[in-house]
Amino acid sequence: MKKHKLTLGPLFFNWNADTRRDFYYRIADESLFDTVYLGEVVCSKREPFYASVMPSIYDRLLASGKNVVVSTLALVSSEADLAHIKNCIEQNTLIEANDVACLQALGGKTKHVIGPFINVFNESTLSFLVKNGAYRIVFPAEIPFSSIKKLASNKNTEFEVQVFGKSPLAIAARCYHARASGIKKHECKIICASDEEGLKVSSLDNQELFSVNGTQVLSHGYTVLLNELPLLQKAGVTHFRLSPQTVDMPAVCRIYRDVLDSKTVPSEAIIKLKKITKDTPYINGFFHGVAGMEWVHIPHS
Amino acid sequence: MMELVCPAGTPAALTAAVNAGADTIYCGYNNCTNARNYPGLNFSQKEMTESISFAHSHGVKVLIAVNTFPKAGEEKYWHQALHDAFEAKADAVILADIGVLDYATKKFPKMRRHLSVQASAANDFSIAFYKEHFDIKRVVLPRILSIEEIKSLIDKTGLETEVFAFGSVGPMSEGRCFLSSYITGLSPTSEGVCAPASHVSYKPYDNDTIKSCLGDVTLNHFSKDEAAPYPTPCKGRYKVNSKSLYLFEDPVGLNAMDILSQLRDAGVTALKIEGRQRSKAYVAQTVAAFRKALDSSSHKSLARAAEGGSETFGAYKAGWK
Secondary structure (H helix, E strand, O other), rough: OOEEEEEEOOOOOOHHHHHHHHHHHHHHHOOOOOOEHHHHHOOOOOHHOOHHHHHHHOOOOOOHHEEEEEEEEOOOOOHHHHHHHHHHHOOOOOEOOOOOHHHHOOOOOOOEEOOOOOOOOOOOHHHHHHHOEEEEEEOOOOOOOHHHHHHHOOOOOHHHEEEEEEEEEEEEEHHHHHHOOOHHHHHHHOOOHHOOOOOOEEOOOEEEEEEEEEOOOEEEEEOOOOOOHHHHHOOOOEEEEOOOOOOOOHHHHHHHEEEEOOOHHHHHHHHHHHHOOOOOOOOOOOOOOOOOOOOOOOOOO | OEEEEEEOOOOHHHHHHHOOOEOOOOOOOOOOOOOOOOOOOOHHHHHHHHHHHHHHHOOEEEEEEOHHHHHHHOOOOOOOOOOHHHHHOOOOOEEEHHHHHHHHHHHHOOOEEEEEEHHHOOOOOHHHHHHHOOOEEEEEOOOOOHHHHHHHHHHHOEEEEEEEEEEEOEEEOOOOHHHHHHHOOOOOHOOOOOOHHHHHEEEOOOOEEEEEEEOEEEEEEHHHHHOOOOOOOOOOOOOEEEEEEEEOOOOEEEEOHHHHHHHHHHHEEEEOOOOOOOOOHHHEEEEEEEHHHHHHHOOOOOOOOOOOOEEHHHHHHHOOO
């Protein structure tokens, strides 16, 4: 049986250059990830602030045997955004497309990954995108397992599901980080960099709901699909994405690796994971077809 | 003159829109194939056929929205909706899902295809992709673009554009906003229901305050004499850094009445009034007001019909982002 791969998704948060370098060097040197996605997904204004460290990160990851894919913007709504995507395509061989604009820029010729911000919910869309050059599909956060099961049986394509980290829920042209601070997007001063895991958003009754990350809205809780890993493996999912958070990601990676390799049962893995992730609650509702913010407990046999 | 595209959630609303001066009506079937799948709303095939025949007899076009994203194994409902739209002689279908677009292009090449706002095509490359692969004739532009950006897109793509002139402001990239399903489990993208009424409740908070909830989540507190928006997640009031605010969007309705000439000069083909879920009285009032404005460049305020009671130009003016 083909080995199931662990991937590190693109960093959604606006970490500074030093933090990024330290983080990815450790991923290169100490982690069990097979593939690492780099690239700015949320806001094209951020990249100049950390671009200087990216070439050395890229090289270090490659040198350590990781596959590197460059993820592209989830919402393209300006000339600067388009230029950013074209630049990514010119410089790199493996691209994750997250807006249909990227598919147009790729021109149907280059093999690419479809990221979770392009809706792939059904057979016809999957089939069209594969014919158009996609070799791997990362499913959107909202897709339930009932759909994954029907789509991932397609043998000629690789399938990826986010199994750890805050879930991306929405993307906007408007910057909510700026709005929460009473300033406009064009004068944002990259204020999103001040929250390394996003800005906490609660209801007026103090229920923690979302993390705002610039123009992006994420879940407050971490999606944790450990109980569900065996089901996903059986359904034909080949790649399992952990989204970078401010926790010990190489350690999180080991926990998922052990469950994929049947060295640890999911219930034990969750106990280990809790020690790493501390207070952040876990969610898995989308997988089970219920409210995404819920945690559905699966009894173990 | 710009085409006035008006909503109809029922055959009665369609009649009201025709009588009030709509050039074009858009509507959907009474199931998950359209993005306003609410109880008591939308058309059976019999109603659709009769309504289109009525509209055509008055020189009015009808567009059918089949603009949600089918779940795996359920595409047959969307295919049926396309067959039905063809049979009912719809003037065009409004589509968002790549698979649905592909099917429509192959099976009904001559049926005109518009790209729904749910496809979130906010740049010329995305629009070119849909044009090249699915020969779309018109794109409904996301509500996140300024007039300058709209003009630039029209110049680059050469396609017809339809923009929102009245209704709600959608701050998120549409068709891929999972906030409502995160809270309710029901999906706007696949099931066509954002903040369904079945999950909305209003409860007393204290003596003077009511709270509105979606599912188990509180989306607002407001005093009894304060106009409060319908509790959709993007119009909720939240707490950030212990400050309460409308984080995503203020409780305002979009009204482009005062900038119609700028939209026309930008090259916009059609103006869309949002609100298939609204009453036939709303349809009659807004359609008549926009008809009059387009015909005579005069207008009267629609503030009372706007969402939340006050108005905005939304993204059309610089500074919204």
